[in-house]
Amino acid sequence: MKKIFSLIVMLLLILNCSEDKDDNLSLVNMSNVSFSFTHDWDGTLINSSNLQTEIVTNEHGEEISMTRIRYLISRFELVNDNGDSYLFDGYKFTDLEDETTYNFTPTNNSIPIGNYTLRFIWGFNEADNVDGAYLDLNSASWNWPAMLGGGYHFLQFDGMYNVDTTAPSPFNYHNGTARVSDGVFxxxxxxxxxxxxxxxxxxxxxxxxxxxxEFFKNPNTWDLNVLDTPLMPNYDAQKMMQENVLSVFSIGSITQ
Structure with missing residues (x-):
């Protein structure tokens, strides 16, 4: 009887050790991730301190100054080598004048260690781009006009061009839903x-x-003398913006 009792005790100890090992292994194999965004103009860092003072030249040759850059991205997703996808909740609204908006930590941010690539949505997709649905975006005056399809802006980029001349002009490079014709979006x-x-x-x-x-050069070289403002109701301009944004982002350093 004592032998049987001893065997049972030993078996329980082994099972407990195995469970502890698995739990520890599970913890070791999981990591928390966050994202930080940096902004530049062909290598010149742009942030809240120089956004409104830096003079830059676009691909078409116009010298420009920038007064406001705000943008929206959503549906952050890391995909591993096996094709497994980890989708993070939430969206990121960035205002270059406010450096506290440069960082993004999803609430569900735990993933297994491994190799990944990143993908996300520029703006909102059709399911998420619901008119008036997000209180923080409403309060930021981020709404896209109902007559142009409703929902929200993806980008507000404002400034002046031809600032090296005696007759500089404003531009409003705003991106969102494309209006095809009256009532068709x-x-x-x-x-x-x-x-x-x-x-x-x-x-x-x-x-x-x-x-x-990159908003002004790839694949469409942007001529601000032709496309400055208003661009929101301009279908062709909106589709050119959609094409140009594909080369705007890249991966920087990974800190861990």
């Missing part, structure tokens, strides 16, 4: 897929870089 979000591999070995912060100059 076309979704205009973009899927941003960044192919740079991201190796996660511990809790990690992923830097995502925005090269602002």
């Amino acid at each position: 076309e979704q205009n979000f973009a899927l941003i897929q960044l192919s740079t591999p991201i190796t996660i070995t511990n809790n990690a912060n992923i830097e995502v870089k925005m090269n602002i100059s």
Whole structure:
């Protein structure tokens, strides 16, 4: 009887040790991720301190100054080598004048260690772009006019061009739903897929870089003398913006 009791005790100890090992292994194999966004113009850092003072030249040759850049991205997703996808809740609204908006930590941010690539939606997709649905965006005056399809802006980029002349002019590079004709609209979000591999070995912060100059040059060289304002009701301009945003983002440093 004592032998049987001893065997039972030993068996319980082994099972407990195995469970502890599995639990520890599970904890070791999971990492928390966050994202930080940096912004530049062909390598010149742009942030709240110089946004409104830096003079830059676009691909078409116009010298421009910037007064406001705000943008929206959503549906952050990390995809591993096996094709398994980890979708994070929430969306990110960034205002370059407010550096507290440069960072994004999803509420559900725990993933297994491994190799990943990042993808996200520029703006909102059709399911998320619901008119008036987000109180914080409403209070930021981020709504896209109902007569142009409703929902929300994806980008507000404002400034002046030809600032090296005696007759500078304003531009309003605003992006959102594309209006085809009266009452006919076309979704205009973009899927941003960044192919740079991201190796996660511990809790990690992923830097995502925005090269602002790309809005004006790839694949469409933007002539502000022709396309300055108003661009929101201009279908062709909206589709050109959708094409140009595909080259704006890249992966920077991974801190862990």
